[in-house]
Amino acid sequence: MTTHDAISAAVDRLALALATREPCAPVRDLIGTDDLPAAYAVQQGLVQKRLAAGAVVVGRKIGATSKAVQDQLGVDQPDFGYLLDEMDVSHEDPIPMRTLLQPRVEAEVAFRLAADVAPASEEEITLAAVRAAVDVALPALEIVDSRIDGWDIGFTDTVADNASSGLYVVGTEGRPLAPDPDGISPVDVVMSLTVNGEERSSGTGAACLGDPLEALRWLAVQCHRFGDPLRAGQVVLSGALGPFVPFSSGDRVVASISGFAPLSVTFKEW
Numbered sequence: 085m086t087t088h089d090a091i092s093a094a095v096d097r098l099a100l101a102l103a104t105r106e107p108c109a110p111v112r113d114l115i116g117t118d119d120l121p122a123a124y125a126v127q128q129g130l131v132q133k134r135l136a137a138g139a140v141v142v143g144r145k146i147g148a149t150s151k152a153v154q155d156q157l158g159v160d161q162p163d164f165g166y167l168l169d170e171m172d173v174s175h176e177d178p179i180p181m182r183t184l185l186q187p188r189v190e191a192e193v194a195f196r197l198a199a200d201v202a203p204a205s206e207e208e209i210t211l212a213a214v215r216a217a218v219d220v221a222l223p224a225l226e227i228v229d230s231r232i233d234g235w236d237i238g239f240t241d242t243v244a245d246n247a248s249s250g251l252y253v254v255g256t257e258g259r260p261l262a263p264d265p266d267g268i269s270p271v272d273v274v275m276s277l278t279v280n281g282e283e284r285s286s287g288t289g290a291a292c293l294g295d296p297l298e299a300l301r302w303l304a305v306q307c308h309r310f311g312d313p314l315r316a317g318q319v320v321l322s323g324a325l326g327p328f329v330p331f332s333s334g335d336r337v338v339a340s341i342s343g344f345a346p347l348s349v350t351f352k353e354w
Contacts, residue, residue, distance in 0.1 A: 086114070086115045086119050086121075086122035086125075090114040090115055091114075091115065091122055091125050091126055093114050094111040094114045094129075094244055095133070097109070097111055098111065098126070098130055098231050098244065098245055099130060101185070101231035101232075102130075102183075102231055105182075105184075105185050107185055107186065107231060107232060108232060109232070109233065110232050110236055110238065110241045111126065111232070111240070111241055111244050111245075112238050112240050112241050115244065117238050117239070118239075118240065119240060120239075120240065122240070123239075123240040123241075123243035124243060124310070126243075126244035127165060127166075127243060127244055127246050127247070130244075130245075130246055131166050131168070131246065134170070135168075139169060139170050140168065141166055141167070141168060141318075142167050142172065142318060142319060143166075143318040143319035143320055144164055144165065144166060144167060144307070144318065144320050144321075145165050145166070145167055145226065145247055146162055146163075146164050146299050146302070146320070146321065146323040147162060147164065147165065147242065147247035148161065148162045148163055148242070148247075148323070149291075149322065150287065150291040150292055150293075150323060150325065150326065150327075151291070152287065152291065152324070152326055152327040153190070153324045153327060156327060157237060157242060159238070160239075161239065162293065162299070162302065162323065163239070163243045163247045164247055164303050164306055164307075165243075165246040165247030165248075165249045166246060167252060167318075167321065171249065171251050171252055172252060172253075173227075173251045174253045174255075177348075177349055178349070178351055179251065179253070179350070179352070180351075180353070181333055181351055181352065181353055182353070182354050183250070183251070184250055184251070185229055185231060186230050186234075187227050187229045187250055187330070188227070188228050188229070188328040188330055188331070189225055189226070189227050189228070189277070189279075189329060189330075189331050189337055190228060190285065190325075190326070190327070190328035190329070191223070191224070191225060191287075191324070191326065191341060191347075192224045192225070192226055192292070192296075192322055192323060192324055192325060193221055193222070193223070193224065193289065193292070193296040193341065194223070194224035194252075194254050194319055194320060194321050195218045195219075195222070195296075195300055195322060196218070196220050196317070196318075196319050196320075197218060197314060197315065197316050197317065197319075198217060198218065198219035198316055199316050200313060200314065200315050200316050201213065201217050201304040201307070201313055201314040202308070202313035202314070202315075203308070206308050206309070209301060209304045209305050209308060210301070211298065211301050213301075214297060214300045214304050215261060215297055217314070217316075218261055218297075219258070220258025220259055220260055221258060221259050221261060221268055221270055221296075222254045222255050222258045222259075222344070223254070223255040223339060223341045223344040223345070223346075224253060224254045224255070224321055224339075224347070225252065225253040225337065225347055225349060226251075226324070227250040227251040227253075228248050228250055228328055229248060229249065229250030229251075230245060230248050231245050252321060253347065253349055255345065255347050257345055268344075269289075270289045270292075270296040270297055270322070271289040271290055271294070271295040271296065271297070272288075272289055272290075272342075273288065273289040273325070273341050273342050273344075274286075274287075274288050274289075274341070274342045275287050275288065275325040275326055275342075276339075276340045277329065277337065277338070277339050278337070279335050279336070280336055281336075284329040285326040285328070285329050286326050287324070287325035287327075288325060289325060291324075291325050291326060292323045292325055296322040296323065299322040299323050300322055303320060325341070333351055333352055333353040334350070334352065335350070335351055336348065336349075336350045337350075
């Protein structure tokens with residue numbers, strides 16, 4: 085069992101890397117490679133530090149939902165982290181990279197919730213239940229990042245590092261879910277991600293745990309188990325539809341996800 089001192093040391097190591105933009109060593113030397121409760125305890129410690137400094141939780145993110153991203157990260161299961169208001173750069177263009185260390189970008193389907201997903205029992209968290217809780221689906225870009233030098237991460241490292249989160253962008257025009265006449269079926273979307281006009285990633289809704297709505301159901305179960313359920317008004321990034329890709333200051337990134345208007349952003353150093 086990982087000690088409280090080891091968890092605190094891991095929090096401090098990652099928090100220093102975030103504050104200084106200087107990547108750190110992996111934290112698996114402190115919390116091990118398979119102690120998930122310890123990894124999520126480190127994540128909670130990091131998030132609590134940011135909340136104490138004034139940040140606000142506005143949603144959740146699911147990581148490593150596609151086989152392509154799992155292969156890139158060297159992991160074999162999804163994880164989740166928190167979205168904070170200070171991570172939302174949806175209304176900034178160009179987007180400053182001053183808080184980022186080793187960023188990558190990926191395209192996703194996001195969901196905004198109209199109702200809590202907080203049933204009395206885990207068995208009530210069905211696909212139909214989470215579908216009913218969705219207000220609209222939105223196109224999204226997640227700018228993933230790692231505080232760990234060279235992305236030298238194992239599963240506990242990425243969990244501890246708030247699921248390797250950085251920033252995120254969501255589109256302004258949401259779509260209801262099918263069978264609404266104007267709705268979309270997230271499992272059927274097709275995605276193309278370009279950097280400066282060159283396609284760098286592609287995929288489909290089915291690449292995200294078989295269906296982005298299934299990813300949302302998986303997340304709702306995890307949040308229920310951790311005693312911190314999904315709430316109305318929150319945004320959920322359901323996970324990458326294809327591989328993430330690097331980018332640099334000055335690059336123009338466009339995510340085209342069928343059923344949505346293209347989502348375009350440019351990045352700048354500061």
